[in-house]
Amino acid sequence: MSLPENLRNRLCDLLGDRLSEGAADRDHHAQSESFHRAPPPDAVAWPETTQEVSAILAACDEVGVPVIAWGAGTSLEGHALAVRGGLTLDFGRMDRVLEVRPEDMTVSIQPGVTREALNQELRATGLFFSVDPGANASLGGMAATRASGTTAVRYGTMRDNVLALEVVLADGRIIRTGTRAAKSSAGYDLTALFVGSEGTLGIITELTLRLHGQPEQVAAAVCAFDDLDRAVECVSTTIQSGIPMARIEFVDAATARAFNGYAGASLPELPHLMVEFHGSPGAVREDAERFGEIAADYGAKGFDWATTPEDRARLWRMRHGAYHACLSLRPGASGVLTDICVPMSELPAAVHAAAEDIAANGFIGPIVGHVGDGNFHSILLVDPGDEAEVARAKEVAFRMAERALAVGGTITGEHGVGLGKRALMPAQHGEAWQVMGAIKAALDPRDTLNPGKLVPDRN
Amino acid sequence: MSLPENLRNRLCDLLGDRLSEGAADRDHHAQSESFHRAPPPDAVAWPETTQEVSAILAACDEVGVPVIAWGAGTSLEGHALAVRGGLTLDFGRMDRVLEVRPEDMTVSIQPGVTREALNQELRATGLFFSVDPGANASLGGMAATRASGTTAVRYGTMRDNVLALEVVLADGRIIRTGTRAAKSSAGYDLTALFVGSEGTLGIITELTLRLHGQPEQVAAAVCAFDDLDRAVECVSTTIQSGIPMARIEFVDAATARAFNGYAGASLPELPHLMVEFHGSPGAVREDAERFGEIAADYGAKGFDWATTPEDRARLWRMRHGAYHACLSLRPGASGVLTDICVPMSELPAAVHAAAEDIAANGFIGPIVGHVGDGNFHSILLVDPGDEAEVARAKEVAFRMAERALAVGGTITGEHGVGLGKRALMPAQHGEAWQVMGAIKAALDPRDTLNPGKLVPDRN
Ligand SMILES: Cc1cc2nc3c(=O)[nH]c(=O)nc-3n(C[C@H](O)[C@H](O)[C@H](O)COP(=O)(O)OP(=O)(O)OC[C@H]3O[C@@H](n4cnc5c(N)ncnc54)[C@H](O)[C@@H]3O)c2cc1C
Ligand SMILES: Cc1cc2nc3c(=O)[nH]c(=O)nc-3n(C[C@H](O)[C@H](O)[C@H](O)COP(=O)(O)OP(=O)(O)OC[C@H]3O[C@@H](n4cnc5c(N)ncnc54)[C@H](O)[C@@H]3O)c2cc1C
Numbered sequence: 001m002s003l004p005e006n007l008r009n010r011l012c013d014l015l016g017d018r019l020s021e022g023a024a025d026r027d028h029h030a031q032s033e034s035f036h037r038a039p040p041p042d043a044v045a046w047p048e049t050t051q052e053v054s055a056i057l058a059a060c061d062e063v064g065v066p067v068i069a070w071g072a073g074t075s076l077e078g079h080a081l082a083v084r085g086g087l088t089l090d091f092g093r094m095d096r097v098l099e100v101r102p103e104d105m106t107v108s109i110q111p112g113v114t115r116e117a118l119n120q121e122l123r124a125t126g127l128f129f130s131v132d133p134g135a136n137a138s139l140g141g142m143a144a145t146r147a148s149g150t151t152a153v154r155y156g157t158m159r160d161n162v163l164a165l166e167v168v169l170a171d172g173r174i175i176r177t178g179t180r181a182a183k184s185s186a187g188y189d190l191t192a193l194f195v196g197s198e199g200t201l202g203i204i205t206e207l208t209l210r211l212h213g214q215p216e217q218v219a220a221a222v223c224a225f226d227d228l229d230r231a232v233e234c235v236s237t238t239i240q241s242g243i244p245m246a247r248i249e250f251v252d253a254a255t256a257r258a259f260n261g262y263a264g265a266s267l268p269e270l271p272h273l274m275v276e277f278h279g280s281p282g283a284v285r286e287d288a289e290r291f292g293e294i295a296a297d298y299g300a301k302g303f304d305w306a307t308t309p310e311d312r313a314r315l316w317r318m319r320h321g322a323y324h325a326c327l328s329l330r331p332g333a334s335g336v337l338t339d340i341c342v343p344m345s346e347l348p349a350a351v352h353a354a355a356e357d358i359a360a361n362g363f364i365g366p367i368v369g370h371v372g373d374g375n376f377h378s379i380l381l382v383d384p385g386d387e388a389e390v391a392r393a394k395e396v397a398f399r400m401a402e403r404a405l406a407v408g409g410t411i412t413g414e415h416g417v418g419l420g421k422r423a424l425m426p427a428q429h430g431e432a433w434q435v436m437g438a439i440k441a442a443l444d445p446r447d448t449l450n451p452g453k454l455v456p457d458r459n
Numbered sequence: 460m461s462l463p464e465n466l467r468n469r470l471c472d473l474l475g476d477r478l479s480e481g482a483a484d485r486d487h488h489a490q491s492e493s494f495h496r497a498p499p500p501d502a503v504a505w506p507e508t509t510q511e512v513s514a515i516l517a518a519c520d521e522v523g524v525p526v527i528a529w530g531a532g533t534s535l536e537g538h539a540l541a542v543r544g545g546l547t548l549d550f551g552r553m554d555r556v557l558e559v560r561p562e563d564m565t566v567s568i569q570p571g572v573t574r575e576a577l578n579q580e581l582r583a584t585g586l587f588f589s590v591d592p593g594a595n596a597s598l599g600g601m602a603a604t605r606a607s608g609t610t611a612v613r614y615g616t617m618r619d620n621v622l623a624l625e626v627v628l629a630d631g632r633i634i635r636t637g638t639r640a641a642k643s644s645a646g647y648d649l650t651a652l653f654v655g656s657e658g659t660l661g662i663i664t665e666l667t668l669r670l671h672g673q674p675e676q677v678a679a680a681v682c683a684f685d686d687l688d689r690a691v692e693c694v695s696t697t698i699q700s701g702i703p704m705a706r707i708e709f710v711d712a713a714t715a716r717a718f719n720g721y722a723g724a725s726l727p728e729l730p731h732l733m734v735e736f737h738g739s740p741g742a743v744r745e746d747a748e749r750f751g752e753i754a755a756d757y758g759a760k761g762f763d764w765a766t767t768p769e770d771r772a773r774l775w776r777m778r779h780g781a782y783h784a785c786l787s788l789r790p791g792a793s794g795v796l797t798d799i800c801v802p803m804s805e806l807p808a809a810v811h812a813a814a815e816d817i818a819a820n821g822f823i824g825p826i827v828g829h830v831g832d833g834n835f836h837s838i839l840l841v842d843p844g845d846e847a848e849v850a851r852a853k854e855v856a857f858r859m860a861e862r863a864l865a866v867g868g869t870i871t872g873e874h875g876v877g878l879g880k881r882a883l884m885p886a887q888h889g890e891a892w893q894v895m896g897a898i899k900a901a902l903d904p905r906d907t908l909n910p911g912k913l914v915p916d917r918n
């Protein structure tokens with residue numbers, strides 16, 4: 001497919017060489033970090049201003065050409081693939097930090113700013129932005145997927161850290177949602193509605209984010225457990241005890257092996273927890289001691305404290321690299337990913353059942369997770385060319401999701417719906433999925449924005 | 460007006476004597492805590508189950524009779540008044556705590572449970588529900604107004620503490636939003652959409668709430684300042700310093716006077732801060748010391764520590780009673796209330812400007828606030844029969860709202876829109892207000908649910 005002649009002319013006038021129909025540019029935007037594949041979009045545009053985004057959307061909406069936003073392209077469920085063709089909007093050129101307000105602990109940015117660039121920019125302020133998915137994602141994409149990371153257990157997810165948005169609607173109207181105040185009761189929470197909407201309700205052109213103060217003291221450690229059950233039970237007990245963990249991450253024995261091979265680590269091939277404490281020196285000491293006592297009850301051993309900032313950076317870089325490290329366990333493999341999140345009391349049983357199912361089906365399927373939230377992933381390594389194997393992996397993933405729903409959990413804690421989780425939406429939401437469809441139809445009547453994702457197909 | 464014959468028969472069959480068209484019942488549901496007035500509803504119903512709510516809504520929607528939810532009737536902007544007649548649904552009989560899950564720190568309840576009843580029920584668990592508006596509101600009403608209270612600075616508002624809802628839609632469909640997991644990325648955040656929707660999008664029939672552990676140690680104090688500016692500047696500095704305040708409340712000199720008269724206090728007639736610290740003994744000591752140092756810089760004096768649980772209960776009961784205490788400063792008066800919330804750095808100027816405008820216009824208008832969030836109220840005491848005075852008070856209130864918007868704040872931090880703030884919605888939201896209207900039209904096409912509130916009128 002290609003853009004309608006008329007639309008191409010309008011967009012060329014508007015964007016010049018920031019519109020491309022070249023194969024390389026299109027193919028680059030047909031890639032995905034997971035096994036999902038789709039044909040490339042018809043064209044790619046690199047807008048530089050909100051006004052341009054507005055003009056592009058109005059033009060595409062008029063002639064019924066889909067528009068798909070693209071941040072860093074690191075989403076894991078094929079979110080940004082142009083399954084119905086159309087125009088991909090790459091936000092790589094809208095990457096400015098607009099205003100830091102240290103005294104309010106907020107920042108306003110364009111959507112293409114990446115989390116690493118943002119924290120680089122904030123370094124001198126004593127503040128940081130807390131949400132840290134493993135990839136160096138864009139903040140626009142992170143808002144759109146309601147992303148989280150290792151620190152959500154303490155500082156929350158994108159839901160909690162986005163204060164306000166500028167959004168361009170399908171027909172080109174520009175709106176602002178939220179304010180810079182800490183709270184508001186002035187009508188429907190449109191900010192929360194656009195966060196997690198995966199580019200299907202509107203295109204985010206500006207974000208105002210909550211920042212946090214750099215903790216006075218930080219302590220981090222890794223420790224090993226004899227078996228998976230004891231490691232995960234230690235997590236439940238820790239969270240239930242109320243210790244305000246800044247991070248508490250689980251990696252299983254397979255992941256530890258992957259770290260050794262891929263990241264030059266030398267961990268025993270056992271399940272591990274990686275933990276971090278933030279606060280005043282006294283509080284960090286108290287918290288670390290209390291955690292140490294709980295961990296000892298579960299037989300934790302080989303406590304390794306990361307004392308310098310460099311050691312800690314190395315530790316978390318390793319954790320953030322878990323996905324790619326795990327992929328390296330089977331060269332050429334892709335990952336069928338699960339992302340369930342369950343109530344804390346259900347976590348040990350959920351991880352146990354997942355591990356059993358993976359083993360019973362003969363997969364290499366490392367398990368890692370932001371377990372302080374009750375959230376974990378298994379990365380089922382498959383040969384993307386082997387349809388039968390992919391199908392079998394999807395069955396394992398499907399059963400994990402079903403078990404999560406049965407105990408009051410969710411099919412996706414942080415990655416989002418995209419293509420990969422859409423078939424599970426009716427099971428999770430029932431009639432509420434139709435309500436999502438009604439909202440989509442009200443805001444995007446021609447189904448211009450990222451069509452074929454998240455909501456039910458139109459009748 | 461009265462109910463259409465057919466509808467009355469259907470509802471009578473369904474509810475028996477839990478449907479009333481009696482004058483006393485109708486008049487009771489025409490009352491409001493503020494100066495807003497409207498004719499009574501045509502009838503009042505007391506449902507006992509979700510199925511009943513569903514049947515009532517389907518029946519009313521069919522014949523175009525408005526349905527207005529009623530929790531405890533404590534909202535301050537005429538939210539629950541039947542401005543277009545119809546049926547008021549009183550949730551007083553749906554007041555059961557359904558399930559406490561201490562190990563997950565969650566609870567599921569019916570909407571008519573009040574915040575005091577809930578915390579009574581939780582006493583033995585070591586957990587508490589944190590959101591505490593001054594009135595003993597229902598949790599359904601608190602969710603519907605996105606309420607907050609004195610502890611929001613630490614534990615968040617209803618936005619942060621509602622995990623999942625059961626909602627009956629205008630046509631009677633029953634949906635569930637959210638899960639019991641700590642986070643989810645499974646599609647649009649319908650929970651956040653219904654929280655704060657003031658009964659205009661759906662009727663909440665069940666809530667799952669986040670609980671918090673009772674802090675190991677609690678310390679509370681009240682202290683006085685020479686003038687309003689220094690008290691409020693102390694708040695900004697405290698919050699910016701990162702001390703994790705559990706409560707930090709401001710009351711001005713007029714409010715202190717009201718407490719003395721109404722609540723038997725003996726405070727100097729000066730501006731005060733009321734503060735509370737939660738945590739481990741060490742952390743509470745550190746936090747209280749740091750706060751004490753900051754407060755001393757602003758000339759705080761007369762520190763009075765509430766050391767026993769009874770003393771603290773008395774302190775916060777007094778604070779919760781501020782609205783009624785202030786009303787007593789002018790017998791027979793009603794309150795025109797403001798509820799702005801601004802970014803922390805703007806708080807001192809905002810309070811200062813409000814106080815000046817109130818004084819310049821000769822009002823008794825005490826100022827109190829959840830200032831740790833940047834949120835404060837002035838209670839402009841008016842003779843509800845004196846239209847000119849009410850109009851003048853509304854002008855003062857309007858200017859406060861305008862100033863809040865000019866610095867990135869909101870017209871209502873916690874009370875919500877109701878009747879009183881609706882005229883300000885275009886100023887705050889611009890085109891986004893139309894988006895709220897489009898969502899309302901999609902979910903409630905016949906405008907059955909609390910019509911005439913929150914969104915623009917239908918064309
Ligand atoms: C190694 C690795 C580790 C990861 N770890 C985590 C993790 O810990 N936690 C986590 O949550 N995720 C994780 N992810 C997934 C991914 O990083 C997140 O989903 C991230 O939020 C995607 O951001 P992005 O900028 O890459 O978005 P993209 O992939 O470009 O887009 C994602 C979705 O957002 C939409 N979108 C993008 N920009 C906008 C915009 N401006 N307006 C509207 N819609 C927009 C797109 O249309 C698409 O639907 C990981 C991925 C990898 C590869
Ligand atoms: C003395 C005093 C102090 C106060 N202090 C505070 C404060 O500190 N913070 C604060 O936020 N508020 C405060 N308020 C205001 C009030 O308590 C809150 O707005 C509260 O949330 C209202 O709850 P309610 O149960 O009384 O709701 P109601 O007044 O009965 O209803 C409020 C709105 O919610 C809707 N509603 C009620 N139940 C449902 C349901 N089940 N489903 C859908 N919609 C529903 C109604 O239709 C209406 O629109 C105070 C009020 C008083 C009188």
